[in-house]
Amino acid sequence: MKIAALFPGQGSHTLGMGQLMAAAFPVAQAVMDEAEAAVPSLLALMREGPAEDLTLTANQQPALVATSVAVYRAWQEATGLTPAYAAGHSLGEFSAHVAAGTLSLQVALRLTRKRGELMQAAVPAGVGAMSAVMGDPAVVAEVLASAAGVAEIANLNAPTQTVISGEKAAVEAAGAALKARGLKAIPLKVSAPFHCSLMESARVGLSGDLHAAHYARMQFPVVANVSAEAVSDPAQVAALLEAQITGTVRWVQSVQKLAELGADTFIEFGQGTVLTGLVKRILPGARTFNIHTPDDVAAFLA
Incomplete structure (x- = not known):
């Protein structure tokens, strides 16, 4: 197998996400504990809600990163496998870089918390x-x-x-x-108009934090949303994550690039099955898996 690891963006959240994996895998629980340290009270919100608070962009973004990374690390520990490539849809690009080792989990959680706050504040409600x-x-x-x-x-x-x-x-x-x-x-029922020029103030507001963050050597390439090209140089990542705030998520081209690079197995890590469905539409007949519970890991191993 040549695996492409995929990480979802906003809209795939639900109360209790990641909890089954955390209960079954200590490595997943460690991710949740780290998320709580980076964003206090996040864990209780993910477990107990209220759901409308979890839906808020500033909460939903770090919660989804924590869940995706917890699921990914549990799967990796159980299988001993490492992807050949990764990609994330919008917010999921941060999860992809944590998986690749480019960003630490704590840095990604803090960045996505601020990203969510800035994106929500960029455009008044109803505009x-x-x-x-x-x-x-x-x-x-x-x-x-x-x-x-x-x-x-x-x-x-x-x-x-x-x-x-x-x-x-x-x-x-x-x-x-x-x-x-x-x-x-x-x-669409959304809280703001994402990925367009109205997000310019969010791009400017997050730029300094993105460029000040530490980006480590990548364990495998990540295909960037805005370029649909595989990135192996960590020095390029900050600019691409910044451009993504106002730029187009080129998911069709990103999945096609993964296939062009030789990926033959596409695994979505985290809550929901949105990306799995999109891959099937982009690459009919592609081999896909969705991992978000211990049962999913067992099914994959089987």
């Missing part, structure tokens, strides 16, 4: 919006090119699934224009 568009991404790009106001491509998730982000009125107008072209636009 921004995001929509998922089903159809040809070339048509999406064509419609957005003539949009009045900010309406930009945030995510290229699957061959016929593109997420747009920006000012509420501009995104709604673009959605209506896309529907007139025969595409389907579905408004």
Whole structure:
């Protein structure tokens, strides 16, 4: 096997995530303890809620990193395997770099906590919006090119699934224009318009912390969201993580790059199965696994 480790982004959270793995694997519990030290009260929030507080971007981001890393380390201890490559969807790129050894867990947790706070504060509630568009991404790009106001491509998730982000009125107008072209636009329930130029203040606010962080030698390459290229030089990581805040998540191209590099097994680590589903749409017939419970580890070993 040539494994590509995949790490999910926002929206895959749920109360109790990671707890079964922490109960079964001391290495996973150690991750949770480290998360609590870096972000006090995070563990209780992940276990007990309230759910609406866990959903807040500033809480959800470090909680998802902690869960993904706990699951990954438990799987790695149980199997003795190391991926050939990794990639993470948006926030998940931080988890990928922890797995690769580029970032320490504590640094990643503190960065994603601040990232969440800055992204939430960047745009007042009700001003921004995001929509998922089903159809040809070339048509999406064509419609957005003539949009009045900010309406930009945030995510290229699957061959016929593109997420747009920006000012509420501009995104709604673009959605209506896309529907007139025969595409389907579905408004998303999000707290802010991520991965567009409206996140500029968040990019600026996190830039200093990203560039001041220590980036260690990488155990394996990580495919970056904004370039869809495999990165092996830790000196490049800060700039790529910064650009990602306002840039497009090129997930289709990232998965295609992993396959081009020889990855033949795609494993999603953490809560949810979103990335597993997207890989199947991008690479029909690809071998995929989703790991987030001890039973999943047992099934993989079997």
